[in-house]
Amino acid sequence: MKKGLFSKLVATFAVIIAVSFIITAAFLSYWFESYYFEQRKGQLETESQFISTAAEQYLQGNVSPDKINETLTYIGNYLSTYIWLVDNYGYVYAVSDSEHKALIGTQIITKELEELRLGHTVEKREVYQNIFKGPVHTFEIPIFSKGIFKGSMLLHTSISELREPLKRVYEIIWMSAILAIVVSCVVIYYLSQRIIIKPLEQINYVADKISKGEVDKRVSIESKDEIGTLARSFNSMADSLEAVEKNRREFISNVSHEIRSPITSIKGFIGGILDGVIPKEKENYYLSVTYGEIQRLTRLVNDLLDLSAIEAGQFRLRIEELDINEIIRLSVIKFETKIREKGLKVDVLMQDDELYVAADKDRITQVVTNLIDNAIKYVGEGGTVRISTKTKGDKALVSVFNDGPSISKEDLKHIWDRFYKADKSRTTKLSTGLGLSIVRSILTQLGEDVWIENKEPQGVKFVFTLKRI
Numbered sequence: 001m002k003k004g005l006f007s008k009l010v011a012t013f014a015v016i017i018a019v020s021f022i023i024t025a026a027f028l029s030y031w032f033e034s035y036y037f038e039q040r041k042g043q044l045e046t047e048s049q050f051i052s053t054a055a056e057q058y059l060q061g062n063v064s065p066d067k068i069n070e071t072l073t074y075i076g077n078y079l080s081t082y083i084w085l086v087d088n089y090g091y092v093y094a095v096s097d098s099e100h101k102a103l104i105g106t107q108i109i110t111k112e113l114e115e116l117r118l119g120h121t122v123e124k125r126e127v128y129q130n131i132f133k134g135p136v137h138t139f140e141i142p143i144f145s146k147g148i149f150k151g152s153m154l155l156h157t158s159i160s161e162l163r164e165p166l167k168r169v170y171e172i173i174w175m176s177a178i179l180a181i182v183v184s185c186v187v188i189y190y191l192s193q194r195i196i197i198k199p200l201e202q203i204n205y206v207a208d209k210i211s212k213g214e215v216d217k218r219v220s221i222e223s224k225d226e227i228g229t230l231a232r233s234f235n236s237m238a239d240s241l242e243a244v245e246k247n248r249r250e251f252i253s254n255v256s257h258e259i260r261s262p263i264t265s266i267k268g269f270i271g272g273i274l275d276g277v278i279p280k281e282k283e284n285y286y287l288s289v290t291y292g293e294i295q296r297l298t299r300l301v302n303d304l305l306d307l308s309a310i311e312a313g314q315f316r317l318r319i320e321e322l323d324i325n326e327i328i329r330l331s332v333i334k335f336e337t338k339i340r341e342k343g344l345k346v347d348v349l350m351q352d353d354e355l356y357v358a359a360d361k362d363r364i365t366q367v368v369t370n371l372i373d374n375a376i377k378y379v380g381e382g383g384t385v386r387i388s389t390k391t392k393g394d395k396a397l398v399s400v401f402n403d404g405p406s407i408s409k410e411d412l413k414h415i416w417d418r419f420y421k422a423d424k425s426r427t428t429k430l431s432t433g434l435g436l437s438i439v440r441s442i443l444t445q446l447g448e449d450v451w452i453e454n455k456e457p458q459g460v461k462f463v464f465t466l467k468r469i
């Protein structure tokens with residue numbers, strides 16, 4: 001990963017830098033060349049005065065041909081240029097370089113004569129085969145004597161010679177481009193290491209650890225940029241993973257614990273009967289105790305299966321129109337024996353005979369049964385249980401109240417948790433601690449609310465909502 005990201009970054013930057021340097025260099029050299037030629041032109045035009053004077057002298061017959069050639073050679077060397085003088089018909093009559101002597105007497109220009117006659121300087125690039133090695137830059141400057149056109153001078157400078165000083169400039173430009181690329185690679189390397197690559201490696205490392213089960217590992221990146229945000233999201237994801245993992249461990253230990261105690265007692269009693277430790281006449285009693293434990297196990301397993309099915313969303317809810325008052329009445333009847341045994345006073349208070357709601361009948365029966373079961377289980381002997389329904393807007397409120405000690409703040413926090421039992425000593429035989437979890441899961445799936453209220457002077461009330469039709 002390290003190499004990939006780094007080389008991509010470097011390649012991108014190098015390309016950007018190279019392209020910008022090429023563009024800059026192209027502009028610079030274009031500008032430089034024109035500037036340079038302009039300068040050259042200025043210089044040659046100034047110096048052309050001397051040549052003009054020399055030419056005039058010659059044309060007036062004051063100077064010998066050798067002398068004029070000599071003068072031209074001198075000036076030509078000084079300006080590092082080749083000078084040819086032509087008359088008003090374009091015929092060469094003097095040259096600065098002895099190699100070009102053969103040209104004397106030949107007509108070298110025709111076309112430009114018009115321009116020159118008008119006093120304009122002509123500038124051109126030309127390739128004179130067999131005379132110059134490469135292309136030359138030529139200025140043709142007219143010569144006037146007392147206002148009369150007397151021909152022209154041709155000043156040739158070899159282009160490669162002209163470019164010589166420019167070469168140095170190009171070298172500097174390209175050297176600095178390469179230097180800039182190298183420096184920026186180094187800078188990019190350090191920055192990308194610090195800002196991107198190291199943090200990503202850390203996240204990767206921690207992700208790997210977490211996937212191997214070390215869910216308590218976290219990344220420590222504090223930066224305020226996108227990588228920092230990623231690190232924080234990653235950590236909060238790890239938090240929830242850890243919570244899930246903790247939950248799972250607790251669940252397994254709870255289930256094992258719940259199952260172990262009935263199994264231990266079943267094993268003990270049946271073992272006792274088999275080895276004859278338990279006397280024959282007591283066998284029936286212990287078998288019925290064992291039977292009770294098996295029932296408890298069955299209830300536990302059924303509750304667990306229900307809960308996991310509800311939580312996994314495997315129960316397809318069959319929403320129908322049902323009379324909640326009728327469901328409550330039927331549920332109360334199921335508890336008749338228990339109510340009588342405990343000598344309870346049970347009130348059922350309803351606004352109307354019928355109250356129609358939209359819900360799943362089996363699931364709602366389960367909710368009502370669980371809540372009434374709790375009320376009866378946790379109310380004292382001869383206590384009061386009150387079940388009521390009323391309407392509030394488009395909701396029906398169902399409440400199950402029982403008198404008895406109120407539930408402590410600490411218990412209120414955990415009462416909906418799986419396997420949570422407030423009074424651990426008293427309730428173990430009869431309870432699994434799953435009833436309220438099931439109640440809440442069902443109501444959550446139906447999109448309804450459930451809550452608990454402690455009542456004055458004493459008593460506990462569970463309330464849940466349903467949607468009215």
Ligand SMILES: Nc1ncnc2c1ncn2[C@@H]1O[C@H](COP(=O)(O)OP(=O)(O)O)[C@@H](O)[C@H]1O
Pocket residue numbers: 370374375378379402404407415420421422423427430431432433434435436437460
């Ligand atoms: N009506 C109630 N009055 C007092 N405590 C209650 C009542 N209902 C539930 N609780 C407390 O909440 C705990 C969890 O209830 P629940 O999930 O139904 O499990 P279980 O009924 O198997 O104990 C109970 O163990 C009990 O301590």
Ligand SMILES: [Mg+2]
Pocket residue numbers: 370373374431434435436
């Ligand atoms: Mg219960």
